[in-house]
Amino acid sequence: MSYFLRFFKFFLQTAIIFGILTCSFMVVFRGGINTGISLGIKLGLIFSICLTGIGLYNDYIFRRWVFAKLKVKNFDISQRREIYLKENLMLAFSRTLNVLRIIPSVKQINPDIIARKISAKTGGSILSFGELIEVELSQEAKKTKVVIYSMPRLKATVADCGKNIENVEIITALLKDERIGKQLIQKVSMPSIIRLVILFLPFAISALVFIFINN
Helix, strand or coil, X not given: CHHHHHHHHHHHHHHHHHXXXXXXXXXXXXXXXXXXXXXXXXXXXXXXXXXXXXXXXXXXXXXXXXXXXXXXXXXXXCEEEEEEECCCHHHHHHHHHHHHHHCCCEEEEEEECCCCEEEEEECCCCCCCCEEEEEEEEEECXXXXXXXXXXXXXXXXXXXXXXXXXXXXXXXXXXXXXXXHHHHHXXXXXXXXXXXXXXXXXXXXXXXXXXXXXX
């Protein structure tokens, strides 16, 4: 329920903001308050319905792909995983650093051995603006506890297309078994042609509907 509620809030916010902008434009440049209010409500709703619908469609489809490949189902934006390694803190820190370097989407890594923390950023793509990854390590008895966080770089993000789930699951898998983790990276990667079809399908359908209505 919280998943759809997130998109409903986005719908309301987008409709209000775009509606106010349209109304203000009409009042300032056209001088019609009644027309501005009427047009602002109509265009605000239309724009918000289209934007929210396309965002929900893309996010849900790509999430289902990630769920199927990783055998995990979670609709939260921010993700957290933890794992215990047999190595001491220094060796675990070095190993985690190497794991992050294996992931193709990770573009920037900032290790801080004093704080026992590694921060990383993934590059933006057509699916998201990129993610922030934080790994915290702590020594517990003869093991090292590794806590992995992944969250959108843009705090206002509503849809991440499952990228944060993908990040934490792949890092966890690589720490458990590097060979299996690398296989998982290949497995979860969607072919470009399928990704393009999914992304542009709603636009193609909208264009066909528009043509049909106007003929």
